[in-house]
Structures are given as C-alpha cells and as structure tokens.
Amino acid sequence: MRDGVKGLASxxxxxxxxxxxxxxFVFHPLTPALPRAxxxxxxxxxxxxxADRPxxxxxxxxxxxxxxxxxxTGYLNAAWLIRTVPLQLGFSALFGWCAALLVAARRPGRAACEGTAACALMLAAARGTxxxxxxxxxxxxxxxALRREPRRAEVAASWLGAxxxxxxxxxxxxxxxAALPLLALADGAGLARRRVPRFLPLFALGIAAGALLYGQRLSDLPAYAATQGEVVxxxxxxxxxxxxxxxxQSFVLSALALLATAVLAPRGPGRWPAAAGLGVALLFLFKAGFIRHDMHSTIAWTGLALLGTLLAWSRLPRHAALGVTAAACLVVLVYEPIVTVRQSLREGRGAALARLYADAPGVVADQAAAGWDALRDPASFRARLDARKASAWAGIAQAMPLGDLPGTVDILPSAQTAVLAAGLDYRGRPSFQEYSTxxxxxxxxxxxxxxxxxxxRWVLFGPESPEGYMGIDSRFPALAEGPLWPDLLRLYRPDHRIGGLVALERRAMPAPLPLGPVRDAVARFGGTVPVGGxxxxxxxxxxxxxxxxxLSALFRPPLLTLAVTLDxxxxxxxxxxxxxxxxGFLLSPLVDNASDYEALAxxxxxxxxxxxxxxAVETSSAGQWFYAPEIAVTLRSLDVSGLGPAPLPAAPAGRIAAPASGTLSLPLAGIPAAGGTRRVTLGYGLDDGASRRVCFAAMPADGTRTTLWSACLDPEAEAGSVSLDVPDGVEELALQTRCGSGACPASWRVGSGG
Structure with missing residues (x-):
C-alpha cells in the first residue's frame, strides 16, 4: 500500500x-506573440x-x-485566453502525464527522478519548437496503449491522447x-488481443470536437481535409x-541507431509495433526538419532527443537509459546549438539568435511574472496586452504606409500585416501567401x-522582399501565383504606385487577353528551347x-532550375x-518587380x-535519375495589346465619355508644340443626371503615375477646364476618372493652346 502511494506521488x-x-519552455502561454512585419x-x-471570424x-x-x-504560434487574438492558453496548457499536461507514466510510474524512486530530469532537460531544449x-x-x-495489463491511469491517458x-x-x-499510423498500430495490437478498436474512433471524435470548438461546420471537414492534403x-x-x-547524414545515422535500440530493447510489450511506431515518428520528424533544411532542422533534432529519452526510460535498463540520455544531451546542448548558430549566421539572423540565447534565462521569470499579473488583475493584464498589440499594429503601419484604398484589398507579396495594420478591408485569396500556392x-x-x-476591389502587387525578389528561394519571378497572371491582367488594371507596390484596381469589364496557337516541344535536361519575341x-x-x-514520399524530389537566356x-x-x-506561367518577358508588371499590363x-x-531545365546529374528524361513543353503567344487604356484620337477632339476602365490615353503627337513645350487644354464635367462625385486627374502615361493635375466635381457642379504645360519628353497623357466602381458619369474635352 505504501509503495503504491509512493508510486502515485512520484x-x-x-x-x-x-x-x-x-x-x-515550448509554448510560453502567458507571453503571446504580437503582430510583426x-x-x-x-x-x-x-x-x-x-480564427476570430467565421x-x-x-x-x-x-x-x-x-x-x-x-x-x-501563440498569436494574441480575441480567443487567446479562452481557447489558445487552455489548449496549450492541456497539451503540455497531456505530454507530461504520458511521459510520467512511462518514465516514473513503474520505476523505483531514483530511476524515476533521473528519467523525469532527463525528459525535463529535453523539453527545456525544445524552446520555441x-x-x-x-x-x-x-x-x-x-x-x-501497448501495455498488456495497463493501469487505469495509463488507459485514461492513452484514450485522452488519441x-x-x-x-x-x-x-x-x-x-x-503523423499520429494516424501509430494509433492504427495501437488498435491493431488491441485486435490481436481481442480488444475492440478504441483509438481511431477516439481520434475521429477529437477531429470533430476540434472543428466544433473553432466554429467550423462538420460538413466542411471533407473540404478541409482535401485542401490540407493538397498543401501537404x-x-x-x-x-x-x-x-x-x-x-x-548525422540525423539519419542517429535515427537508425535509435530504431535499432527499440528493436533490441530487452523489455516492454509490443516490441515490433513500438519499433514500427518509432520509425514512423522519426520519418515525420525527418521530413519536418530536412525538406526545408534551414532552421527547421531543429524540429527534427529536438524531436529525436525527446523520442530517445522516452524510449530509454520506458524500455531500457537504467545504465542503458543513462547512455541514451547522455547522447541526447550532446545533441541538444552541443550539436544543435552549433548547427543553429551556423545556420543563423548563414541566413543573416545572428542578432535574432543572440537574443534567443540571451533571453533564455528569463523565460521562467517572464512566465511567472505574467502569471502573477494575470491572477492578480486579469482585466488589467489583458488591457496591457491589447495596448501592446495596438502599438505593434501602429508601428507596422508607420513602417509600410499604404494610404487609403476604398473597398476590399488583397496583396500578392506576403505582407498581409501591412494591410491589416493600415486598417484596410483585407479580403485575401484562399491560399493567401503566394509562395504556398x-x-x-x-x-x-x-x-x-x-x-x-x-x-x-484592389490587389497590391509587388516583390516579396525589400531586396526586390518577386518570390522566395530564388524562384522564377512569374511563379508567384503564376497560373493566375492572365486573370490578374484581364480583371485588374494598374492604378497607382505605393512605394515598391502597384495598386491594381478591378476593371468594370474584363480586358481581352487572347492566347496564340499552341507550339509543342520536347526538351531534355540542359537542352535549350527557343522562345521567340x-x-x-x-x-x-x-x-x-x-x-x-x-523519393518524394520518403523525403523530397531533387531541386529543379530554370535557366533563361535573355535577348x-x-x-x-x-x-x-x-x-x-x-x-502554366508567363515565361517572357521576365517580370521581377512592380514596374515590369505595370509595363506588361x-x-x-x-x-x-x-x-x-x-x-533550359536543369538539375544535378544524380537528380536526373529521378525524373522522366523527356520534358513536355507548350508555348503560346500572349497578346497584351488590349490591356492598355482606351486611346483618344491623336488630334484634338470634342467630347469623349469616360470609359468603364476609368483611364483614357491621349497621344500628343497631333498637338503642336510652342517654344519646345506642349500646352493642352482639358475640359471636364459630369453627365446630366449624375449622382456621384467624380475625381479627374492627368498624368504622364509612362507608368510613374506622377499627377500633373487633379480635381473633383460633386453632383450638379459646373464643368471646368484647365490648361496644362506638358513636361518635355512626355508623348502621351493618361486621363483618369474615379468615382467608386463602374463607369463614371463624366466626360472630357481636349484642345490645344491656352
């Protein structure tokens, strides 16, 4: 009885x-993440x-x-305190409960303390992962789940875990x-012992409960699963x-060594299902850490250390468990920091890494202080967090001002925080970051x-980074939402520039964008395919x-390169x-900034x-072994002549109605120059019965959107006129009308002279 009480207390x-x-150390639940650029x-x-919206x-x-x-992510939203924090604490408690039942429940006092200390060290090393x-x-x-005669606490923990x-x-x-194969193994082992499958049904129940908890419809789960499957x-x-x-290579060798340890473990029921489950878990960690082999590798190494420690103290003798723990300590305390430092310096993130390690001693103190504040005065605690969030939004808006854009807004580079910070009506695409489409x-x-x-109504288009790269990882620029470029060109027109971005406004009617006949070609790796003008x-x-x-199922396919030869x-x-x-994507011209796109449009x-x-398509000599030798290519010409503003006659003309696109083109070749400059007289006014305010503007039609003149007329206002001295070198003007959506009830009159 006394031993049982001691075991329970331990x-x-x-x-x-x-x-x-x-x-x-893993979640930092009381210091939530604030918006950043x-x-x-x-x-x-x-x-x-x-998550706060339906x-x-x-x-x-x-x-x-x-x-x-x-x-x-720990992001601070409206449901942070009522959903995020409880779930973070709940998952932490579940992991701690399961781990304690494995490393402490069936071991004597000293070994239980050692196993707990080893697991705690691994969790401390898992900071932020x-x-x-x-x-x-x-x-x-x-x-x-594999235990032959599980105790009630072990049964409850495994069921709750599923x-x-x-x-x-x-x-x-x-x-x-990652969990599904292991739960299937658990139910398979149960069936072998003539037990009714429990874990997969509980797993399905958990999915449904999670959907309802976050306000999702159960009828949407198939679509959610299909979309997530596509992403994965x-x-x-x-x-x-x-x-x-x-x-x-070091990770693969370490993982194989741990897998061999599981197979050769002298104790524990269900040796083969346990080894198979460990292999699946290691495979998912391997893919999580090394498909994108940058700082993601810390996920793989930290997970390996956690799994090794749990296996060692649940299934190995004490001396062997101490050996595995020592190896795990070398990984998380020596090897992993070296790799992290090297990768951070390589990516130019040395300062962030220094802050990470410098702040480590204060993690516990920060959480303790935040917890005390939350318990002492919850309302003030939340108010301070909300004030910090508002300040963060203000800082982003100041660093990247977007101005006033009436109507709904999407953005093509992955800078959605700038739109949210500006207070604009953000309406993003379903796959809202271009690199993940x-x-x-x-x-x-x-x-x-x-x-x-x-x-x-608006799409902000521009490079993905301040350095001017359209995509991440040096992708071909037009692969940024590549299949959508014809749709963007047809449905949206360039309106004005905002720093490195161009604001595209939705057209009243789609513009024509005909594709030429298909020209088929077959290429091989390294062989050049001519494109034409x-x-x-x-x-x-x-x-x-x-x-x-x-290879793709187990890891990832070899990387491919597109080598383009310019004229x-x-x-x-x-x-x-x-x-x-x-x-499909726009191959030519090469568009890698907002100005190039504006010229194309x-x-x-x-x-x-x-x-x-x-x-030419290129890959490594080894990589060619994993692809079909022939590459099917199709090329089609793209006629963009119908995308520009509607033209006016070259000579002075009478009344011209504002088009649905909102922009008229005025060539100046027919307007005489006096003293080296051209003077253009523009008349502007509203149509009879107009009920909307209309704004007029004139600017060079060179893509710079430098406004030479602008004015607005309210309904029933009288028509006006203005004489403009056109700067040298300007051969065409863009006359713009804006009144919200659709064609503006307005017209222009054009003349020359003063």
Whole structure:
C-alpha cells in the first residue's frame, strides 16, 4: 500500500514537472506573440485573426495550418485566453502525464527522478519548437496503449491522447497525419488481443470536437481535409531547401541507431509495433526538419532527443537509459546549438539568435511574472496586452504606409500585416501567401475566388522582399501565383504606385487577353528551347519517375532550375516549382518587380534585358535519375495589346465619355508644340443626371503615375477646364476618372493652346 502511494506521488510529481516544463519552455502561454512585419508574421496574423471570424477553413482559407494555429504560434487574438492558453496548457499536461507514466510510474524512486530530469532537460531544449512536441506525442500514447495489463491511469491517458491527437487536425495537418499510423498500430495490437478498436474512433471524435470548438461546420471537414492534403502533398517539391549534407547524414545515422535500440530493447510489450511506431515518428520528424533544411532542422533534432529519452526510460535498463540520455544531451546542448548558430549566421539572423540565447534565462521569470499579473488583475493584464498589440499594429503601419484604398484589398507579396495594420478591408485569396500556392488545385481555388463575387476591389502587387525578389528561394519571378497572371491582367488594371507596390484596381469589364496557337516541344535536361519575341505563356511538364515518386514520399524530389537566356545574351537561373510550371506561367518577358508588371499590363513592349530568347531545365546529374528524361513543353503567344487604356484620337477632339476602365490615353503627337513645350487644354464635367462625385486627374502615361493635375466635381457642379504645360519628353497623357466602381458619369474635352 505504501509503495503504491509512493508510486502515485512520484508519478504526479513527474507529471507536474514535465507538464510545467512543456508549458513554460515550448509554448510560453502567458507571453503571446504580437503582430510583426514579414512573411512568417503575416501568415501568423492572418490565421490568428481568421480564427476570430467565421472563416470556413478549407473553403475560405487554405494554408499549412488550421484555425487552431495560435496553439503553435501563440498569436494574441480575441480567443487567446479562452481557447489558445487552455489548449496549450492541456497539451503540455497531456505530454507530461504520458511521459510520467512511462518514465516514473513503474520505476523505483531514483530511476524515476533521473528519467523525469532527463525528459525535463529535453523539453527545456525544445524552446520555441512546439512542432517537435506534437510530432513526438503519438509515440508515448502508443507505448501506453501497448501495455498488456495497463493501469487505469495509463488507459485514461492513452484514450485522452488519441482524442487530443485528433484535435491537432485544427492546428496543423501534419500532426494528425503523423499520429494516424501509430494509433492504427495501437488498435491493431488491441485486435490481436481481442480488444475492440478504441483509438481511431477516439481520434475521429477529437477531429470533430476540434472543428466544433473553432466554429467550423462538420460538413466542411471533407473540404478541409482535401485542401490540407493538397498543401501537404505539394510541400516537398515546392518548399525544399538544401542544407549541409553532414547534418542530414548525422540525423539519419542517429535515427537508425535509435530504431535499432527499440528493436533490441530487452523489455516492454509490443516490441515490433513500438519499433514500427518509432520509425514512423522519426520519418515525420525527418521530413519536418530536412525538406526545408534551414532552421527547421531543429524540429527534427529536438524531436529525436525527446523520442530517445522516452524510449530509454520506458524500455531500457537504467545504465542503458543513462547512455541514451547522455547522447541526447550532446545533441541538444552541443550539436544543435552549433548547427543553429551556423545556420543563423548563414541566413543573416545572428542578432535574432543572440537574443534567443540571451533571453533564455528569463523565460521562467517572464512566465511567472505574467502569471502573477494575470491572477492578480486579469482585466488589467489583458488591457496591457491589447495596448501592446495596438502599438505593434501602429508601428507596422508607420513602417509600410499604404494610404487609403476604398473597398476590399488583397496583396500578392506576403505582407498581409501591412494591410491589416493600415486598417484596410483585407479580403485575401484562399491560399493567401503566394509562395504556398504551389499546386494547380490551390491556384484553381484562388482563380475561382478572383472570378467570383467576393473578389477584392484592389490587389497590391509587388516583390516579396525589400531586396526586390518577386518570390522566395530564388524562384522564377512569374511563379508567384503564376497560373493566375492572365486573370490578374484581364480583371485588374494598374492604378497607382505605393512605394515598391502597384495598386491594381478591378476593371468594370474584363480586358481581352487572347492566347496564340499552341507550339509543342520536347526538351531534355540542359537542352535549350527557343522562345521567340513577344510575351509568351508556357507550360513545362517535368514528371518524376517511379524512383522519384518513392523519393518524394520518403523525403523530397531533387531541386529543379530554370535557366533563361535573355535577348541581350544574359543568362539567369531560378528555382522551378514543378506543379506550377505544369499549370502554366508567363515565361517572357521576365517580370521581377512592380514596374515590369505595370509595363506588361499597359501593353508596352519589353526591352532586350527582359525578353526571354530561350530556356533550359536543369538539375544535378544524380537528380536526373529521378525524373522522366523527356520534358513536355507548350508555348503560346500572349497578346497584351488590349490591356492598355482606351486611346483618344491623336488630334484634338470634342467630347469623349469616360470609359468603364476609368483611364483614357491621349497621344500628343497631333498637338503642336510652342517654344519646345506642349500646352493642352482639358475640359471636364459630369453627365446630366449624375449622382456621384467624380475625381479627374492627368498624368504622364509612362507608368510613374506622377499627377500633373487633379480635381473633383460633386453632383450638379459646373464643368471646368484647365490648361496644362506638358513636361518635355512626355508623348502621351493618361486621363483618369474615379468615382467608386463602374463607369463614371463624366466626360472630357481636349484642345490645344491656352
């Protein structure tokens, strides 16, 4: 009896300690994340704010994460205190409970303390990597489920764990996908012992409960699963980044050593199911850490250390468990910091890394202080957080001002926080960050959105980074929402510039954008395909062979490069995303900034430094073994002549009604020059019965949008006129009318002289 009480007390202490370490170091639940500028902070904010609105995930929103993304990101939204924090604490407690039942419940006092300390150290090293905890969590649930004569606490923990793993489908789809095989193994082992399957039904129940908790419709779950599956399936080919081979090889060898340890473990029931489950967990950690081999590798190494410690103290003798713990300590305390420092310096993030390590001692103090403030005066605590969030929004708005854009707004570079900070009516595409729209299906969902009634009035178009790169990872620029460019050109027209962005306003009527006949070609790796002059639309179908499909399932396919030769002889190389290349993209001209796009949308011819004369698809010599040798190519000319503003006659004319597009083109060739300058007289007025305010503006039609003159007329106001001295070198004026949506009830009169 006394031993039983001691064992229970030891388990409870271990569970509290491990749950506390998981909460404080992995989640930091009481110091939430605030809005910031940047690519990752933008998706964090969009997903966090969407969780506060009745957004239908899978239909309105398609991204790697789901409505419960703040559980991982810690984003401060309206539901932070009532949903995010309880779930963070709940997952921490569950992990601590499962781990305590494995490392402390059936061991003597000293070994239980040592196992608890080892796991606590691994959790402390997992600071800021909740992905590692979520990908490791299915393994302790499986180990508890495999016990031949489980105690009540072990049964309860494994059942609760199965349901909680289902709920993670609302956080990130890779989490339940990693859990599903292990829960199937648990039910399979139960069937062998003539037990009714419990874990998969509980898993399904957890998915449904999570959907309802976040205001989702159960009828939307199939669409959510399909969209998330598309995101997961396309991730490896689109988002892969190479890293040091020695880091990847070290992980593979370490994982194989741990797997061999599980197979040869002298104790524990269900050895083979446990080894199989460990192998699956290691595979998911491997893919999470090394498909995008940058700072993501810390997820893999931290998860490996967690799994190794749990396996060691649940199934190995004490001396062997101490050996595994020592190896795990070398990983998290020596090897992983070295890799992290190296990668951070390589990415120019040395200052951020210094802050990470400098702030580490204050993590516990910060959480304790925040907890005391929250308990002492919850209302004031929340008010201070809201004030800090408002200040963060104000800082973003000041750093990237967007001005006033009436109506709904979307943005093509991944700078959604700038739109939200400006107080604009953000209405993003379902796959709202361009780099994550990497399959034809995701692009088709965005196209349907742009063609539908919910499409935004404005789309802000520009480079992905301040350095001027249109896409991440040196992708070919026109792969940024590549299949959608014809839709953007037809449906939106350039209106004005905002720094490095161009504001595209929706046209009243789609512009013509005819495609020429298809020209088929078959290419091989390294072989050049000629393109020809003028804008060109291309599809490039690079298909993996059987070996490539197997490699993609286990890891990722070899990276592809698109080498383009320009008319001026320059050769530039870019990353090629296979699915987007197959769906189609603008191959020529090379458009890698807002000015280039504006020129294309105005129908102006590109210079030799932008026209693509030919291209080739390249990969490494080893990479060619994983693709079909022939690459199917189609090329079609793209007639952009109908995209520009409606022309006026070259000579002075009478009354001209404002077109639906809102912009008229006025060539100046027929207007005489006096003393080296041209003077143009513009008359402007409202149509009879006009009921809307109309604003008029004149500017050079050169894409700079430098306003020479502007004025506005209210309904029943008299017509006006103005004489403009046109600057030297300006051969064409753009006359613009704005009145909201649709054609403006207004007209121009044009003359020459004063």
């Amino acid at each position: 388990t409870l202490v271990s569970a509290v300690v491990l749950g506390g370490f998981a909460a404080v 940047g690519i990752d902070p933008s998706w964090i904010a969009v997903m966090g704010e969407a 957004a239908r995930f899978g239909l309105d929103t398609a991204f790697t994460y789901g409505p419960a993304s703040p559980v991982v 909740p992905d590692a905890l979520f990908l490791a969590l299915p393994f302790p649930v499986l180990l508890l 349901a909680a793993l289902g709920l993670t489908a609302m956080v990130k789809m890779s989490f339940p996908l 399936a396309g991730y490896a080919a689109a988002m892969a980044v190479d890293g040091p081979d020695w880091d990847l 990497y399959t034809a299906s995701l692009a088709a969902g965005n196209r349907a959105f742009l063609e539908g009634s919910a499409a935004p 003028g804008p060109a639309w291309a599809t490039v179908d690079v298909r993996p062979n059987l070996a490539g499909r197997i 001026d002889g320059a050769v530039r190389r870019f990353r090629l995303v296979p699915a987007l290349a197959t769906a 105005a129908g102006r011819a590109a210079g030799a430094a932008r026209r693509v004369a030919g291209f």
